[in-house]
Amino acid sequence: MSSAPLCAPALAPSALMLGHRRRRRLALVGYLAPVTLFYIGFLILPYLSLLELSFFRYSSAKLYIPQFTIDNYVAVLTDPFYWLLMLRTIGLGLLVTAITLLMGYPLALMIVRSPPRRKTLLIGIALSPLLINLVVRTYAWLVLLGDTGVINSWLKAMGLISLPLPINGNWVSVTIGLVHITLPLMVLSLVAVLENIDRRLAEAAVSLGATDTRVMRRIILPLSLPGIGSGSLLVFCFTISAFVTPALLGGNRVSTVSTMIYQKFTFSANWPVGATLVFILLAMNVAVIALHSRMFREEHDHV
Amino acid sequence: MFDRAVNAIGWLVVVFILSPLIIIIGASFTETTYVAFPPQGFTLRWYQQLMGRQDFLESFVFSIVLGFLCTLAAMILGSLAAIGLHRHRFFARAFFRSFLLSPLVLPTIVTGVALLQFYYLIDLEAPLLGLLIGHVLITVPYVVRTVGAGLVGLDPAVEEAANSLGAGTLRTMLRVTLPAIAPSMLSAAIFVFITSFDQATVSIFLSQSVVMPLPIRIYSYIEFAVDPMIAAVSTLLIFIAFGLIALLQKVLGLDRAFGAEIR
Helix, strand or coil: CCCHHHHHHHCCHHHHHHHHHHHHHHHHHHHHHHHHHHHHHHHHHHHHHHHHHCCCEEECCCEEECCCCCHHHHHHHHCHHHHHHHHHHHHHHHHHHHHHHHHHHHHHHHHHHCCHHHHHHHHHHHHHHHHCCHHHHHHHHHHHHCCCCHHHHHHHHCCCCCCCCCCCCCHHHHHHHHHHHHHHHHHHHHHHHHCCCCHHHHHHHHHCCCCHHHHHHHHHHHHCHHHHHHHHHHHHHHHHHCCHHHHHHCCCCCCCHHHHHHHHHCCCCCHHHHHHHHHHHHHHHHHHHHHHHHHHHHHHHHC | CHHHHHHHHHHHHHHHHHHHHHHHHHHCCCCCCCCCCCCCCCCCHHHHHHHCCHHHHHHHHHHHHHHHHHHHHHHHHHHHHHHHHHHCCCCCHHHHHHHHHHHHCCCHHHHHHHHHHHHHHHCCCCHHHHHHHHHHHHHHHHHHHHHHHHHHCCCHHHHHHHHHCCCCHHHHHHHHHHHHHHHHHHHHHHHHHHHHHHCCHHHHHHCECCECCHHHHHHHHHCCCCCHHHHHHHHHHHHHHHHHHHHHHHHHCHHHHHHHHHC
16 A cells, blocks of 8 residues: 555656656665675776786796787696696595585484574584684694694504604695585585475374385485585585685695695796686686586476 | 484584584693693683784784774675665666675685786785775675665565655665664674684785784794694684674574575
8 A cells, every 4th residue: 555656646747757767766876886886896807807817928027928828728728737636626625525414414404303492502503613713713623633733642642653643734634624614504504404394294204104214215315405405515616715724734735726826826926827727716616506506407397 | 213323423523513612722721832632731821922912913903993894894885785676676686686796606715816916907005905895895795695685574665654654765764774674784794794804815815914814814823833822812713703603693593693694
C-alpha cells in the first residue's frame, strides 16, 4: 500500500516524474561513483599494467624495457623447472585439500550433532584460527616443529629419537601449517551443508534396518557433496596462492608458484617473469573454479 | 560405535586446532631463553623485553592507525555501494556486485604484486597511503557483503513509509536506514579492522623498513630467530583477537558473524 499512486495524478505527473527519475539517477551515481573510481584506479589499472608488464622485456639495469615480447611466457612454459614448480604447487594443493577434508568431515559431523551450547563453542573453536594473525599461527608451527622445537624436544626427552625429526623447513611443515590455516574454511562449508540435510532421511533409513556406516555412505555423504565441493575449492585455491606459510615454514627450501613470484619481485628482480607467473597462478585458479562449477552444475541437472 | 569414532576424531581435530595457540601462550611465560613447553618457571620478562622494543611499539601503533584509517575508508566506500545496490535496480546490477566482490577471489599475493609495480609506475612514494590503498581494496568487499546482507533484512516499505510521512532523504537515512543496519555495519567494521590489522601478504610487498605494520615486523624477526619474545607478542595478539570475537558474538552471534566473512 504505497501512497505514491494516490497523490501522483493530483500533481503535474510528467514533470514531477522526470525530476524524480533524474534525482534518483543522480543519487545512484553518488552511491556508486566513489567505489567505482577507487576500483578503476587501484584494481583495474594495476592489473592491466601488470598484464602489460608480463609482455615486457627483462632488463637487469632498469627492471624492464617497455617493448612487446612473448618471450616471458615462452620461457616459463618451455622450462621444465617451472613445470615442476607448477606441478608441485598443484600437488601441495591436492594434498592439503585431501587432509583438511579427512579431518574436517568428522569435526563437521560432530558439530552438527552437538546440542546448541556445545555447537556454538565448537564452531567458535573451529573458526577461531581465522581471526588470529597468519604470521602468529605460522610462528606457532615453527615453535612446534623446529629442530629444537616442542615436538622434537619431547621425543628426545622420552628417548625415542636422538636426532631431530626432519619436520621443519620442508614439505611436511608447510603441509601441516597450511592444513591448520585452511581447516576452518573446509569445516564451515561442510557444516553449512550438513545442517540442511533432513534428519528424517537418516532416521527412516535406520528404522528400515540400515547400519550407521551404510547411512553415512548412501545418504549423508552423497547429500553433502556440494559442501565437499565448495570447501575443497576454497582450500585448494587458498593453498596454491598462499605465500606467508610456505615462505616461513619452508625455510627457503620449499618453493611454490607464490614464493617464486615473491622472489622474482624482490631478490632476483625479474619483474616481467614474475608478472608472467602471476597470470599463470591466476589461470590455475580460474581453471579450478571452472572445473568446480562444471562438476556441480551437472550434479544439479541430474537431480 | 560409528558415532563414537566420529566424535573421537572430531575431538582430536579440536586439539590440533587449539594446540599451537595453547603452546604459544604457555611458552611466552617460560624462563628459558628458547621456546619451551610446558614453560619452565614463570616470568614476565619476555613481555618486559617486548615493551622495551621501540621498533615493535612503533609497528603496533602504526598497525592500529592503519587499521582505523582502513576501516573508515572501507566503511564509507562499501556502505555507500551497498545502499546504492540495495535501493536501485539498474542494468548489469548483478555484474556490478560481483565486480565489487572480486578482490575476495583474487589471490592476495597477486593484489600485492599488482600494486607494487603500479606504485613504481606512477611514482607513488607514500608508504602509508600505499599500504592503506591495498588494505582498503581487500576489505571493501566484506563491507559490501555484510552491510548488503543487513539491508536485505530491511523492509523497503519502512523507508517508503518514512518518506511518505514527510521525512527527507537525509532524515530517512539517518533515522531509519542507518539504525536498522547498525549491527551489520558494526560487525563489518570489526572485521575490516581485524583483516587490516592482521594483513601480511599484501603488506609484505608494500612495506618499507621505515613503516612496518606489526605482522611484517614479526615476520622479518622470525625469519632469523624464534625466541619467547615473539611468543609474548603473539599472545597479546591472540587475546586482542579473542576480545574482538567476544565483541562480535555480543553484536551479532558468532556463526552469523563468521558466515559474513567467508561466504
